[in-house]
Amino acid sequence: MIILSVESSCDETSVSIIRDGINVLSNIVLSQIDIHKAYGGVVPEIASREHIKGITMVFEKALNIANIKKDEIDLVAVTKGPGLIGSLLIGVNAAKAFAFSNDIDIVGVHHIAGHIYANALTKDLVFPLICLVVSGGHTELILMKEHFDFRKLGETMDDAVGEAYDKVARTVGLGYPGGPLVDELAFTGEPNYKMPDISLGKTYNFSFSGIKSHVINLVHNIKQRNEEINIPDLCASFQETVSEVLVTKSIRAIEEYDAKMFMIAGGVAANKGLRKKIDERINNVEVIVPEFKYCTDNAAMIGVAGYYQYLKTKKTDNMRLNGSSRIDLV
Amino acid sequence: MFKEMVINSVKEMDDFAKKVGKTVFPGYLLCLEGDLGAGKTTFTKFLGASMGITDMINSPTFTIMKIYEGTLDLNHMDVYRLSGIGMDYDLEEYVYGDGVCVIEWYKNIIESLPEEKLVIEIKIIDEFKRLLKIEGFGKYEEIVKKISN
Numbered sequence: 001m002i003i004l005s006v007e008s009s010c011d012e013t014s015v016s017i018i019r020d021g022i023n024v025l026s027n028i029v030l031s032q033i034d035i036h037k038a039y040g041g042v043v044p045e046i047a048s049r050e051h052i053k054g055i056t057m058v059f060e061k062a063l064n065i066a067n068i069k070k071d072e073i074d075l076v077a078v079t080k081g082p083g084l085i086g087s088l089l090i091g092v093n094a095a096k097a098f099a100f101s102n103d104i105d106i107v108g109v110h111h112i113a114g115h116i117y118a119n120a121l122t123k124d125l126v127f128p129l130i131c132l133v134v135s136g137g138h139t140e141l142i143l144m145k146e147h148f149d150f151r152k153l154g155e156t157m158d159d160a161v162g163e164a165y166d167k168v169a170r171t172v173g174l175g176y177p178g179g180p181l182v183d184e185l186a187f188t189g190e191p192n193y194k195m196p197d198i199s200l201g202k203t204y205n206f207s208f209s210g211i212k213s214h215v216i217n218l219v220h221n222i223k224q225r226n227e228e229i230n231i232p233d234l235c236a237s238f239q240e241t242v243s244e245v246l247v248t249k250s251i252r253a254i255e256e257y258d259a260k261m262f263m264i265a266g267g268v269a270a271n272k273g274l275r276k277k278i279d280e281r282i283n284n285v286e287v288i289v290p291e292f293k294y295c296t297d298n299a300a301m302i303g304v305a306g307y308y309q310y311l312k313t314k315k316t317d318n319m320r321l322n323g324s325s326r327i328d329l330v
Numbered sequence: 331m332f333k334e335m336v337i338n339s340v341k342e343m344d345d346f347a348k349k350v351g352k353t354v355f356p357g358y359l360l361c362l363e364g365d366l367g368a369g370k371t372t373f374t375k376f377l378g379a380s381m382g383i384t385d386m387i388n389s390p391t392f393t394i395m396k397i398y399e400g401t402l403d404l405n406h407m408d409v410y411r412l413s414g415i416g417m418d419y420d421l422e423e424y425v426y427g428d429g430v431c432v433i434e435w436y437k438n439i440i441e442s443l444p445e446e447k448l449v450i451e452i453k454i455i456d457e458f459k460r461l462l463k464i465e466g467f468g469k470y471e472e473i474v475k476k477i478s479n
Contacts, residue, residue: 010393041411044394044421084393137392158371159389167366209389213367326396328385 001074001310004062004098005303008091009083009111011035011042013054016299017066017073021307022121025066027293027300030054033177040176041166048086055094062299070102075316077306080108081324082137088323096319105316109306111297112138112329113150115265117308118294118301126286130259132250134274135266136162136179141204141249142329143257148305148312150329153253154204161242162268164208168215168238172231183271186239189232193218195241204249211241239273247277254285263288270295331471333478337460343369344376346462349477351380354402356428359444361436364452369460370434373452377432378404390434395421403429410435448473 003021007014016027032050036042063070078095081088092108099106116131125147133140139156159167162179169178174185196214200207215238222229254262262285268274269290278287294301310316337343350360360377362370371389378387383400390396391408398404405424413435425431425443436443446468453461466474 039411043411082393082396085395135392155386156388157375157386160392163389163391171366209367209371216366324397325393326398 002072003075003077003303003306004073005077005299005306006091006095007079007297007299007302008051008087009079010087010297011047012297013051013058014299015058015062016303017062017068018300018303021304024300026062027298028058028062029298030058037176044084044086047084048090051087051090055090073104075310076104076106077109077302079111079302081327083111085323085325092321092323096321100319106321107306107310108317108321109302109309110329113305114301117305118265118290119263119288120304121294122291123288126261128257128259129261130250130253132246132264133266134161134268136160138266139206141253147308156206156208158207158209159212161208164212167212171216171219172234182235183273185232185235186273189236191237191240192233193237195237198241198245204253243274243277246274247281251282259285261286265290267296331474332465333474335462335478337462339458343373347373347376348380351377353473353476354381354430356402358430359447360432361447361449362432362434365454368452368454370452374406374432405429405431408434409438413438446470
């Protein structure tokens with residue numbers, strides 16, 4: 001089965017062609033990051049306009065590189081949400097137009113299902129599994145007992161982990177995107193600053209707003225005393241506390257649900273501090289981390305998720321398919 | 331109409347949000363101002379709960395807006411990143427739509443917002459205490475009276 005997939009939920013315009021949910025024939029990603037850098041983050045309206053500019057070219061390039069004809073495509077899969085509404089609509093409408101004009105069925109796919117299924121490109125999934133979804137907009141612990149069966153064990157009650165990283169970066173005057181910079185600096189410092197307890201006890205929910213406020217107050221107080229902030233140490237302290245709570249809750253979920261596999265998904269899956277802690281602490285189950293190129297937004301992962309979604313549900317959407325800024329995975 | 335009130339605890343913030351929740355109508359516009367960590371998202375969680383929304387309300391920063399469907403939709407926006415850019419057309423139809431709009435860091439897009447709105451500024455006094463500065467314009471003047479008692 002050959003799937004053409006489309007992803008445009010944030011600032012990457014991407015089209016991929018994938019065979020049987022595993023062989024990526026092409027995966028074109030047009031990133032807008034350099035455009036948004038100047039604004040310290042993605043600007044929705046600019047993102048929408050850039051998607052419009054790029055989408056046709058990305059479609060053509062994906063088809064050319066895969067070297068297949070349109071009539072060989074069995075299914076179109078597209079990210080229907082969550083994401084920036086204007087950006088989503090460009091991808092959804094382009095996918096609908098392509099499907100309609102070539103008489104191909106279409107399925108709308110949840111963006112996070114895509115991030116989770118990026119891991120299936122690395123290894124066959126074994127169930128039950130626990131997936132830690134960490135990105136700029138998400139922090140969720142998901143239990144899967146079989147393909148395309150998601151149960152949300154917990155999620156952030158306030159800021160997403162990637163967002164907390166960006167806000168900490170902003171507080172100490174690092175650039176955008178701040179997460180990777182904090183991660184890098186953390187390795188050059190020591191966790192000497194005391195951080196608040198963010199474990200929240202037995203729940204699988206997370207909260208990162210408290211530690212974010214703590215860092216802001218800490219920096220403010222140090223500045224008022226006219227002292228120097230040791231930024232590497234601050235980054236190390238923040239990263240240690242955050243990665244500790246993510247890994248500790250993951251381990252508890254692995255044990256409680258007797259998981260055979262553990263994986264991480266989403267943009268923060270590229271965080272080296274988190275990967276290191278997972279390496280050190282999670283040893284008794286198989287651990288998958290997505291390839292770096294599939295950590296950030298891309299259409300290949302939507303193609304894989306769309307493939308398993310279709311196999312499981314046998315359902316397709318119709319031309320009423322619409323984008324939605326906030327939809328639940330489960 | 332302008333009022334100030336002190337909130338002494340999270341519980342009092344919840345009570346206050348419930349009062350605000352009783353005043354919402356389609357097209358309601360509530361602007362929030364306050365530093366990072368002041369409690370803008372906490373207030374919005376309580377407001378959403380009082381409107382009957384059961385989904386987890388968390389930060390909209392990354393996507394700038396999250397829509398929670400309910401009897402009245404709650405459109406929760408954080409326009410911090412639109413500083414110096416101004417109103418985004420993608421957001422405009424929601425600001426002028428039928429839901430309840432809560433906008434954090436509204437000053438970044440103030441030129442594009444309607445004159446009539448409710449503005450709540452949350453100031454940090456200490457770890458738990460907050461000072462609320464509440465101002466209503468147009469039809470929201472009456473609402474300030476209702477929620478500040």
